[in-house]
Amino acid sequence: MGAAAPGTAGTRPPTAAPGNAGTRPPGRRDPRRPAGAPPRTRQTHPAQTPTTARGPQHPTPPQPRPTDLFADRLLAVLSGRRPVHSMLRHTLGSAYDDLFHLAEHGPLRGNHGVPTVRDIGYYVPRPGAIEAFARIGTGDRLRAMAFRLELGTDRRWRCTAVELGGPRRPHTEDD
Template identity: 50%
Template sequence: MLLVLSGQCSVHTLVGYIAGPAFDRLTALAPTAPFRPCGTDRTTPAVLEARGTKPCPGVIEAFARIATGSRQRAMAFRLERRNNRWICTAVELDTDR
């Protein structure tokens, strides 16, 4: 998701790994590349920290703290186990652009 949200990959690279409203949200966010560094900074965004919880069997709710140049951003997402695969079913960012 970080590669898509920083403009480095197409949202279609995640087909099969993201479903429903999460895919729609990522498709809407991708053109704005909200995790692309601003100005002249061309530093590649990096995950600084990622944590998650298991609110019930087959579900992980997680967040990632991401560095985009000198700025830190946050992304939360939900993964659900479906047919022996983890599928992203929700994506939220710290702010909308």
């Protein structure tokens, strides 16, 4: 392979198909397009489509709230469906350690059914912070999960605290 001529890096010379040399038009034209009409452009992502007087041409689907996302992520870890390290980039401070210790005991694992998030509530103590709770149902059992989210400078939410409440094993004298 030889060196490209200056100013032509990354381009290939036009090639003609055998037997078609000189019969192909120099550029591709759409005969249905009126003369002088601008060429068509590629479709853009719905979030990038221009809006009209009637609103966006393609409305974007609603994004899930961070409380919903984190409740599902935390539940997946605490029920053993996802490994704890999947939350490494989504936690800060001691929240990862707390999550690791909670998941180690497998509080939402067992033969009582698949745990699901039944309800989520939250409180915003200040802009960029959310204190949330989730009611976790497993069969006929109900547990509570509380967590705190903080918005980082990179505009990503991270979990800074997590706790799990609900039925525990009975207290014994050995404790």
